[in-house]
Every structure is written in structure tokens, then in C-alpha cells.
Amino acid sequence: xxxxxxxxLPGSTLGVLGGGQxxxxxxxxxxxxxxxxxxxxxxxxSPAGLVSHHHxxxxxxxxxxxxxxxxxxxxxxxxxxxxxxxxxxxxxxRLPVSPAASAVSVAQDRAREKAHFVxxxxxxxxxxxxxxxxxxxxxxxxxxxGILKTARMGYDGKGQxxxxxxxxxxxxxxSVGKVPCVLxxxxxxxxECSVIVARGHDGATVHLPVQxxxxxxxxxxxxxxxxxxxxxxLIQQAVAAAISIxxxxxxxxxxxxxxxxxxxxxxxxxxxxxRPHNSGHYSQNACDVSQFELQVRTLARLPLTQxxxxxxxxxxxxxxxxxxxxxDAEQTPPWAQVLALPGxxxxxxxxREAKRGRxxxxxNVTGPTPEAARATALQAAALLGIAPF
Ligand code: ATP
Ligand code: MG
Numbered sequence: 001x002x003x004x005x006x007x008x009l010p011g012s013t014l015g016v017l018g019g020g021q022x023x024x025x026x027x028x029x030x031x032x033x034x035x036x037x038x039x040x041x042x043x044x045x046s047p048a049g050l051v052s053h054h055h056x057x058x059x060x061x062x063x064x065x066x067x068x069x070x071x072x073x074x075x076x077x078x079x080x081x082x083x084x085x086x087x088x089x090x091x092x093x094r095l096p097v098s099p100a101a102s103a104v105s106v107a108q109d110r111a112r113e114k115a116h117f118v119x120x121x122x123x124x125x126x127x128x129x130x131x132x133x134x135x136x137x138x139x140x141x142x143x144x145x146g147i148l149k150t151a152r153m154g155y156d157g158k159g160q161x162x163x164x165x166x167x168x169x170x171x172x173x174x175s176v177g178k179v180p181c182v183l184x185x186x187x188x189x190x191x192e193c194s195v196i197v198a199r200g201h202d203g204a205t206v207h208l209p210v211q212x213x214x215x216x217x218x219x220x221x222x223x224x225x226x227x228x229x230x231x232x233x234l235i236q237q238a239v240a241a242a243i244s245i246x247x248x249x250x251x252x253x254x255x256x257x258x259x260x261x262x263x264x265x266x267x268x269x270x271x272x273x274x275r276p277h278n279s280g281h282y283s284q285n286a287c288d289v290s291q292f293e294l295q296v297r298t299l300a301r302l303p304l305t306q307x308x309x310x311x312x313x314x315x316x317x318x319x320x321x322x323x324x325x326x327x328d329a330e331q332t333p334p335w336a337q338v339l340a341l342p343g344x345x346x347x348x349x350x351x352r353e354a355k356r357g358r359x360x361x362x363x364n365v366t367g368p369t370p371e372a373a374r375a376t377a378l379q380a381a382a383l384l385g386i387a388p389f
Pocket of ligand 2: 258270271
């Protein structure tokens with residue numbers, strides 16, 4: 001075994017580019033397993049920076065910050081999608097980095113992402129790339145009504161405009177500054193689901209169970225995972241598609257693949273995230289291996305074992321809105337009442353300021369049966385001011 005294939009054992013230092021909540025949960029997991037951690041994020045109060053052994057407070061492209069990260073860490077991963085691919089590439093010249101810049105850059109660009117799905121033989125929504133006025137004029141009418149999405153930098157429904165007519169499409173493209181976009185046909189969705197895949201340096205893959213997701217206002221609101229929540233044939237299809245997408249990227253790390261299930265039962269891939277994902281958070285309390293442990297294992301080149309879900313689970317996202325449930329005056333959500341519910345597991349990200357639409361934390365609810373988990377989650381939602389689902 002050459003050095004670059006040897007596992008990095010506990011006691012080594014694992015680095016992460018980005019200091020958000022995903023980085024924080026990665027850091028917590030790495031530390032639980034005996035690793036030291038290093039976070040690079042300019043914000044002195046970033047959720048991950050606050051809990052890491054090392055916190056390098058520079059921008060992602062700062063050469064000194066990157067050099068410092070390469071010096072203290074033995075391997076580096078990333079926790080957000082829009083990390084500059086150049087920063088990953090610069091780090092990769094000095095130490096192991098996963099996922100690789102080449103894979104992350106595909107996920108960063110909706111046009112390249114969709115081309116990859118097509119190349120893997122996995123269907124996605126019919127779409128057109130719009131980078132020029134000519135391409136705008138040439139859009140096929142049957143792509144409307146559709147959703148115009150900026151090719152880069154979108155998240156939580158940002159950078160998206162729903163359009164019904166060619167005139168609305170032209171206005172929408174102007175409103176986003178005529179940056180490169182994709183127009184996607186609006187599909188009749190029955191439901192949404194996602195799969196977390198982990199792929200090791202040796203190409204071995206494991207995955208979490210398929211998650212059923214409910215979005216509200218373009219933001220994930222609820223994830224439910226238990227048996228019989230989705231048809232078995234659909235589950236098989238989604239897992240196979242997710243693995244082939246990861247294999248096609250020669251991916252190393254944790255990858256989330258989001259899908260739409262159409263009203264006619266068809267499955268189409270929506271997008272990928274080159275990191276753990278909000279829809280995989282239930283795994284922290286409902287599975288014997290969480291998505292963050294999978295991230296530690298792939299980065300440290302440790303063996304991957306197939307995770308097993310031991311409890312039916314419902315995850316509720318805790319957005320900043322809950323801090324303003326009764327108008328503009330800020331309030332503390334009723335945590336003690338929520339935590340009186342059996343199987344309620346609170347995760348807060350340590351963000352100082354609550355804002356509407358900002359992800360502040362999540363609540364994982366586990367139960368002995370799907371019915372019990374759902375009933376408890378609905379009680380928690382009622383206490384918190386989250387609409388029933
Ligand atoms: P995130 O990164 O938070 O997952 P995003 O900003 O990348 O979100 P998308 O996943 O592209 O956005 O879309 C957000 C939501 O909008 C989807 O989960 C789905 O509910 C809806 N949506 C997006 N594209 C389509 C489509 N082609 N047809 C129908 N609904 C869609
Ligand atoms: Mg999405």
C-alpha cells in the first residue's frame with residue numbers, strides 16, 4: 001500500500017474548507033472519532049470555526065490561508081458547494097483532497113451537471129442552456145412553463161425564476177443579469193426524494209436509505225425516512241442512479257443526489273450536492289453510521305460499511321422564522337417542551353442571529369414505528385409553529 005492509500009488514523013488532522021453548519025457537524029463527528037480538525041473560514045463566528053481545534057480566518061482563495069490549512073491538516077474536504085474549485089486544486093497539489101475539484105466543479109454548474117446526468121444515462125428534466133440572446137430566442141416552446149435557474153451559485157431556491165411565457169423568460173433572464181442559466185421545464189411532481197452515497201478512494205460505495213423530502217418556498221422543510229414510505233422499485237432505481245452518477249465522477253466522498261418523482265411515477269434527477277446534505281441529517285440519530293461519519297471515513301480512507309437505519313425518522317428543519325413566530329419580536333422557541341417529547345433530538349448550529357429563511361438547526365425525531373415518529377414530529381411542529389405535513 002503506498003502512502004496515499006493508507007488510512008489516516010485518529011490523531012491525524014482533518015481539514016474542511018467552509019465554516020457552515022455542515023462543517024460544524026463534520027468537525028463534531030471527526031472529533032468524536034479522535035481526530036483533530038482545522039476549518040478555513042473568514043468569519044470568526046462561523047459555526048464550524050467555533051468548535052474546531054484550528055480555525056484559519058481567511059478567505060477561501062487566500063494563498064496564505066490555504067498554505068496554513070495544508071500545513072496543519074493531513075487531508076481536506078469541503079462543506080459547501082460553491083467553494084472555489086481553484087482553492088481545492090491548489091490544496092490538492094499539497095495534500096489529499098476529497099471530493100476532487102473536478103467533481104465539485106461539475107456540481108457547481110447546472111449546465112455541466114445536467115450534461116453529466118445525460119452521460120450517465122440518468123434522466124433529468126428537459127432543459128436548455130441559456131448563455132446568449134440567440135440561445136434565449138431559440139428556446140423550444142415546450143420547455144414552458146419552466147424554471148430559469150442561474151447555472152452557478154444557486155441554493156435554497158435562490159437564483160430561480162418561474163416563467164410561463166417567452167416574454168417572462170426574457171424578463172427573467174434580464175433580471176438575473178443575463179448570466180449563464182438553464183431553463184428547466186416545470187414538471188408535475190408527485191414527491192421529492194434524495195440519496196446520500198459515500199464512495200471510497202478504492203471505488204467502493206455505500207448509501208443511506210432513500211429520503212423523502214418536502215420543500216416549502218424552495219427550502220427543504222421536512223425529511224421522512226422509514227420503510228414503505230416509497231415504492232421499493234423507486235428506491236432501487238434511485239440508489240442505482242445515484243451510484244452511477246458518483247461512479248461517473250470518480251467521486252471520493254459523500255454525495256447527495258436529489259430526485260423528482262413525477263405524477264406518472266417516473267424518476268428524474270434534479271441536482272447533486274458534493275457534500276453531506278440537509279436531507280441526510282436524520283442519519284445522525286436514526287442510522288448506525290451518519291452521513292458525517294461517512295464523510296470522515298471517506299476522507300480518512302477508512303473502510304466503508306453499509307449504514308443501517310435502526311429507527312424510523314422525521315427531520316424538521318428549524319429556520320429562523322421560528323424565532324419570530326409571533327410577529328417581529330424575537331422569541332426563544334420552546335426547546336424544553338420539544339425535548340420532553342420522546343425521540344426528539346435537537347441540533348442547533350450556534351448561529352448568533354436568527355433571520356427568516358436562515359437554517360438555524362434541525363430536529364430529528366425517531367420512534368419505534370413510522371406512525372410514532374410522525375405523530376411525535378407533528379407534536380414538535382405544532383409546538384414550534386411549523387405547519388403540519
Ligand atoms: P437546494 O440547493 O437548497 O437543494 P436549489 O436552490 O438548488 O435548492 P433546486 O433543487 O433546483 O434549487 O429547486 C428547489 C425546489 O424547486 C425543488 O426541490 C423543487 O421543489 C422545485 N423545482 C425545481 N425545479 C423544478 C422543476 N423542473 N419542476 C418542478 N419543480 C421544480
Ligand atoms: Mg435542490
